[in-house]
Amino acid sequence: MDPRTSAQDVMRCDLCETTVVQMHCDTCLVNLCKACVGEHMIPDQFKKHEIVPFQLRKSTPLYPVCKSHSKERCEMYCKQCDIPVCASCLTSDKHLGHKLLKVLQVLDEKKDKILKEQTELKETIYPTYQDIASDVQNRMIQLEKEYGDLSTAITKHGEDWHREIDKLVKKLKAEVDKMKNTQLQTLQKHLDEINKTMSDIKDEIDSMDVAVNSNIISKLFSLSSEIDRHRNLPEKMVPSLPKFAPGKIQAEFSKLFGTVSSSSLTSDKHGYSMKTQKSPEAGSFPPVKQLLDEPETVTTIDTGYRNLYNVACLSDEEIWTRGNVNTIKLYSINQGSLLKSITTKSGNKPINIAVTRSGDLVYTDYNDRTVNIVKNEKIEEVIRLQNWIPWSICSTSSGDLLVIMDSDDYTQTKAVCYSGSTEKQTIQFDDKGNPLYSFGYYYKYITENRNLDICVSDSRADAVVVVNQAGKLRFRYTGQTPAPKNQTFYPRGITTDSQSHILTADRDNECVHIIDQDGQFLRYINCGLSRPWGLCIDTNDNLFVAQCNKRQVKKIKYLQ
Template sequence: MAQHYLVCGTEDCKRNCQFYCNPCHQRLCERCRDEHQESPDTKDHEVVPYKQRKPQLPEEKCNLHPKRNVEILCKECNVPLCAKCIFMKEHTGHQLDDLEEKYAEKVAFCRSEILKIQEYYLPTSQGLKKEIKEDVMTIKKTMDDIRNSIKAEADSLKELVDKVTSDKLEEANKIEETLLKTLNSQEKTYEDYTEYLEKLLKEFHSYKSIDNIRVLFSEDFENLKIQSIPETTQPVLPEFTAGHFDKDEVSKLLGSVNFPNTKPDNRRIKPMENASTQLKLTGKQTRRGVEESDVKPTLSLSSSVTKVREYTVPGVDRVYHISSGKSGKLWFSDCDGNLVQTDLKGNQVQKIQTSGGSQGYHTVTQDGDLIYTDRKNKVINRIKQNNTVTEFIKTGDWEPISIHSSHINGDILVGTRKDGEAKVIRYNKSGEEIQNIQRDDKGHELYSDPHYITENINGDICTSDFNKQAVVVVNKSGEHGFSYTGQGSTFFPYGICSDLLGHIIVCNGFPGNKSLDIIDQDGQFLSLLLTSQQWIHPCGLCVDDENNLHVGQYITTTVTVYKYLQ
């Protein structure tokens, strides 16, 4: 549903609409409301704040009386009637209601249900969807840890098996050594006996051939006797008794993978707590709902956009980019390299000449310094609060065209181009390169002309890419989340910013389809804040500390401030 800047409905009055006359169905400013209530003809009319207005009953002709409009509801038949129908006999005695009142109740119910869907059911279900993705990553990590534990158990068991094997082999070696020692001793016994027999054999030979027979009857001869063969024992050979184990026993040794004896918890869905109070996130969204400390019943997307004020920027010929600094001071740039800072009253504080073009080439750091890209020299310069300009980062062969300083951690995101290629480079606060984002997980180029860049409250990098005609969003790890290509047939994204509710606001500068599109942090289209029917030419954007949206245009130096949150 397109949103718009409301003006008073009184003829020739162009002031902001704040009130509504329900009987007249007329928008009123504060002055016209007073005149309306002072007029004798309308002093009894119900005049309410615009947001509490009753919708006007659409004109619809009666089926039975085509020249009359339906304006009454038969409660018992639940059908709309014209004033003539109530006299028909089928409705005689039936209770009748003002159709406009019932229509207002139905519209109020629809608004309430839309609000519940937009501000509770959709964010909650999308949060649970994100939670499931995180659970997938957790499961993968858990299973990797389990697999590593199984391998560690197996390695430990292998080491133990190797140790036991070594001990048993050593035991076998000792048994072998003992047996061989015994056999060697037995072998020595028979060697000594053999030597004895050979000596005895020689003596018998000597007695056989002697001449003196008396020697054969001597005591020495009588003592010659063959000693019996020594007895030895045969070795008892050891046997190997195989171990008794099977696959199940080994499996037990290696542990097991089991689910704990616990009933799984249902995913916790935060109670709606009356969606009509319009609870909104003012901080980060977490798994399983919203952090209690981040819930404030203060801000939500308004049903209409209110023009707060306008101001003219000195020193530029149009407004292509806006950077919000400390104490409400703002920086503005045009397409000719003019970079101007103004104070709270819109007075020019300083002006410098740069090589920037029609891109988001400047940003304010957490410290309050301005940093801006120098495409010609391929560097990023810093302007400190004492107005000194220093060279901060060199980008090498890559031409820096857009830049954003993170409000989360102070990192610096730079959109760059080189030889028809493009990428986003992340630097830390010290200017050291820490990340390169160029392709998605399938190797496709993510960017072509990243000429505006910002960061969402959850750390997503949101890039306005003119050539791709899309807003390209990646998470802080560089993984592609989604690409938003607008609501019309052609989408030429320019300035882009994000607010504290996670909304992404982008300018569509295509002629004939000029608009301010607002999407949520998951890429879901929410609404058109402004449309081409309101004669805007949006280009540069920023949200200030009071949640007001500053919109600069590419045909004028006028910046319009809108309130779009309530």
């Protein structure tokens, strides 16, 4: 927490550490009380200390230290040598006849250049990369569909043949799967490189913000921009699908049954073009699946908990569940059988569970203030919080972890993005400085949408709060009237699907709300739900609902 904005304590003098801060040395960046000003200046009386009232700190430009004369600062800039120079430098013969400018003038020019590049990165280059990432993801979805159609065609043709050619059918399908996997792996690697570049661009934007807002001039001179590299957009990967050519049933089965042509993945350097203006929300695709008129229950799984709170998909065949005890259970979806149980490291009951992109189980320990990961049945502590308590967790598309948490005194709530154990981003306030989330001992769940929005179900606020990737508020959804049981919207678990729909469990109305990525209500899912709590979606967009009191997980099909 920034001590300058903290309301928990006042700023103290850096020397005596007892008296309230009144003054500030802009030269040494030290906070002082009036009594300690003289003591601060005594050790180096020849150093020019800029002492200002604390409220005016950072008002004095901090000129860079001269590389040739370490005790002097540079207030001029030599145009020919392209370096800052001090008074001693100017008295030497080294810069005779050179054009000299004031450092502050050069600083203004440098700031203008940085701000222009930052604007281009923010409004043109980064949105373009967002669209490129979306395009690659869309191609992967379409590739999956078309390869599926190809496999279906091969299977249908194989049904017309005798059992003796089953082996040949399997061989051809294996070739198709191999080509599909090769292309998907290539596209995934391409997408990972794009996401890495997008992350680098965001880091560069943040570095520019720090440099521009700093009074330390050397930071501006040391800042080097990678904008020229980012202007070179990645190649566009365009997969070429093989075709299945069925043959007539005659004597030579292997030749006449049919063949699959070879596939290819071409690279087009000019496939993408830079955006000319700031784009709208990236990552939205044309609808691929439509909502069913009547959602249907596929199966129900009994978990044995007294109360069931969370469910997380490990795969399309297995789900993790979390109840009112210190064990997390893995169930087979098709058989409904218990496959594995994990006991928490601390012995406390977990407060939330999720599955990472690599398939590892993660859980939050509310009492222990930790986030833990289970690898090969061994539990490792990933994050340990100080003065904060973790609620819900999710794994992002980039492999990071999003955690929603409360302060120890329940007066603040924030969402934090972690890369491993390193904090990357904190989301807590809107543009006006107002809290985005309610606080207090109330359940909150978090997830990431396909368009990279961050969605939080806030039960105390009776709302779903959605911010974009930068943490800027997009909308609040507060329910739909009339509600199925005419109760106030009381959100619990939250998840998203391939269509960027946001699905939220409404405990008191015993239903699931479906809204689109812009917060527009689409439909309720009822299906005889009883006290729905946790939600998750598998890769085929099947919905899994943890029913608290019934101790059951329902698998529901709601998309065509």
